[in-house]
Amino acid sequence: MHDITSQLKNTMIFRGLSDEALSALAQKASTRKLAKDAVLMRKGDPGDSLFLIHNGWVKIVTVDSKGDELVINKCGPGETIGEMALLDGSPRSATVIALEDSEVLELKQDVFQNVLDQRPDVSLAIIRGYSERLRFATTYIERAIDWSQKTAEGDYSFINQTQPLLNQAGSNDDKAAQMLSAFFAMVRKVKEREEGLKQQLEKLTFEIDQARRKKEFEEITGTEFYTQLKEQAKTLREKRKQS
Amino acid sequence: MNKGKIVSIHSFRGGTGKSNTTANLAAQAAMAGKRVGVVDTDIQSPGIHVLFGLDENKMGKTMNDFLHDKATIREIGLPIGDNTDTTEGRAKLKGKNLWLFPSSIRGREISQILKEGIDFNKLNEGLQTTITEFDLDYLFIDTHPGLNEETLLSIATSDILIIILRPDSQDLQGTSVTVDIARSLDVPNLLLMVNKALPKYDHAELKKDIEEQFSAPVAGILPLSFDMAENASSDLFSLRYPDHEWSKGLRSVAQAVLALG
Ligand SMILES: Nc1ncnc2c1ncn2[C@@H]1O[C@H](COP(=O)(O)OP(=O)(O)OP(=O)(O)O)[C@@H](O)[C@H]1O
Numbered sequence: 216m217h218d219i220t221s222q223l224k225n226t227m228i229f230r231g232l233s234d235e236a237l238s239a240l241a242q243k244a245s246t247r248k249l250a251k252d253a254v255l256m257r258k259g260d261p262g263d264s265l266f267l268i269h270n271g272w273v274k275i276v277t278v279d280s281k282g283d284e285l286v287i288n289k290c291g292p293g294e295t296i297g298e299m300a301l302l303d304g305s306p307r308s309a310t311v312i313a314l315e316d317s318e319v320l321e322l323k324q325d326v327f328q329n330v331l332d333q334r335p336d337v338s339l340a341i342i343r344g345y346s347e348r349l350r351f352a353t354t355y356i357e358r359a360i361d362w363s364q365k366t367a368e369g370d371y372s373f374i375n376q377t378q379p380l381l382n383q384a385g386s387n388d389d390k391a392a393q394m395l396s397a398f399f400a401m402v403r404k405v406k407e408r409e410e411g412l413k414q415q416l417e418k419l420t421f422e423i424d425q426a427r428r429k430k431e432f433e434e435i436t437g438t439e440f441y442t443q444l445k446e447q448a449k450t451l452r453e454k455r456k457q458s
Numbered sequence: 459m460n461k462g463k464i465v466s467i468h469s470f471r472g473g474t475g476k477s478n479t480t481a482n483l484a485a486q487a488a489m490a491g492k493r494v495g496v497v498d499t500d501i502q503s504p505g506i507h508v509l510f511g512l513d514e515n516k517m518g519k520t521m522n523d524f525l526h527d528k529a530t531i532r533e534i535g536l537p538i539g540d541n542t543d544t545t546e547g548r549a550k551l552k553g554k555n556l557w558l559f560p561s562s563i564r565g566r567e568i569s570q571i572l573k574e575g576i577d578f579n580k581l582n583e584g585l586q587t588t589i590t591e592f593d594l595d596y597l598f599i600d601t602h603p604g605l606n607e608e609t610l611l612s613i614a615t616s617d618i619l620i621i622i623l624r625p626d627s628q629d630l631q632g633t634s635v636t637v638d639i640a641r642s643l644d645v646p647n648l649l650l651m652v653n654k655a656l657p658k659y660d661h662a663e664l665k666k667d668i669e670e671q672f673s674a675p676v677a678g679i680l681p682l683s684f685d686m687a688e689n690a691s692s693d694l695f696s697l698r699y700p701d702h703e704w705s706k707g708l709r710s711v712a713q714a715v716l717a718l719g
Pocket residue numbers: 469471472473474475476477478479603653654655680681682683684686687688689690691704
């Protein structure tokens with residue numbers, strides 16, 4: 216069991232809030248229990264609240280082109296879902312289903328906006344939270360661009376240099392970090408495959424039939440034409456050398 | 459007066475890329491500021507003239523007429539640098555010193571030439587006149603595959619012989635005989651070029667093995683390339699796609715030729 220306020224404090228968006236502000240926020244939130252396989256939200260639903268997973272696990276799914284369920288991610292205790300919806304209210308981009316009996320905290324958009332209206336200090340801290348998240352994402356995108364160029368040129372040296380940075384970043388709710396880590400895994404696989412291909416270079420083995428070579432040579436050189444040509448060529452080359 | 463060099467391009471089998479190589483080598487030499495001639499030995503089937511964008515109907519007099527004293531060499535040389543079209547690769551040859559000399563010394567005609575008294579000395583004299591009249595640094599000859607009499611004449615008169623081979627046992631076997639013939643005819647410079655090499659082979663290893671086997675330098679290993687096949691002799695590939703692997707290999711052969719003086 217995790218304490219709700221400390222869970223909120225661990226999210227990137229709310230990490231700048233004071234304990235007092237966090238508990239004020241937590242009080243405005245409602246708790247929802249989900250049975251295994253219950254649907255928390257469906258793709259296309261209006262996005263009007265944020266969820267914090269208090270305990271249990273949920274899967275985020277979408278439907279692939281063949282109509283099959285495709286799990287894009289799994290989220291567990293302390294992770295938030297739909298934080299962008301709190302600000303822009305855009306429709307849900309995926310469906311969320313409980314993997315087991317779970318408990319989530321729901322913060323409604325109108326409640327959240329009331330808090331923002333009444334508490335400029337909380338607004339400011341939350342804006343900081345969002346912008347920090349954005350900055351993180353931007354830094355990672357810049358890095359990904361740089362690495363993409365390096366990969367295209369066959370320079371994989373960054374794999375060894377950058378590993379520690381990733382481990383540090385490991386905050387769970389940070390999709391940018393997840394993207395980067397997926398990128399990393401991809402580059403490592405590409406590199407391995409490339410090295411594998413290099414090793415597969417085959418050696419062409421050939422053997423020359425020397426007896427046949429000799430026989431064919433003699434067939435050509437044994438003619439009257441050839442004897443005469445060789446003589447003429449010899450004279451010619453001597454003449455060329457002199458001039 | 460004998461400053462120009464005769465460079466023959468030969469291969470044991472047909473379709474190894476002789477015509478494409480000859481035209482591109484000549485083009486590279488011309489781009490390097492050399493005065494270059496190319497003898498097109500095959501104006502019936504798609505040969506060198508196609509690569510230079512010329513129509514065989516426009517080619518009136520040939521080297522044969524010249525060898526029979528029916529035309530002067532001046533009447534035969536077609537200036538490529540003045541006749542370039544807008545095709546991307548070829549257009550680069552504008553103003554370069556490059557001439558094409560159509561000829562038709564194929565199969566039966568060679569025996570006719572021999573019968574009519576145009577022997578090795580006469581052929582050689584003709585080539586030397588061509589070099590002198592046009593003040594050429596290089597005269598490239600695109601030969602026919604195999605070792606018939608015509609080819610033997612070309613080899614015998616060459617200062618530089620480039621043998622193109624594909625990396626397979628049959629070509630290597632055939633090439634071994636050509637190498638022996640070239641040595642027997644005292645060709646001063648012998649270069650090997652591998653064309654249509656599959657990328658899966660270790661090229662460095664291949665070069666080493668072939669050089670060891672024939673005691674002659676491999677001036678380039680050019681890959682089998684879909685782009686090359688698609689180009690289908692419609693343009694001078696090395697001028698059009700200078701950064702392509704095939705073009706890089708071709709340039710290394712051109713440099714080996716130019717390095718021989
Ligand atoms: N490295 C390569 N990869 C793929 N295709 C090639 C390559 N080199 C040449 N070709 C293609 O092979 C064909 C034969 O080339 P080319 O006419 O130059 O050969 P050739 O030796 O002169 O033939 P021939 O013996 O018939 O005169 C052409 O269609 C050409 O585009």
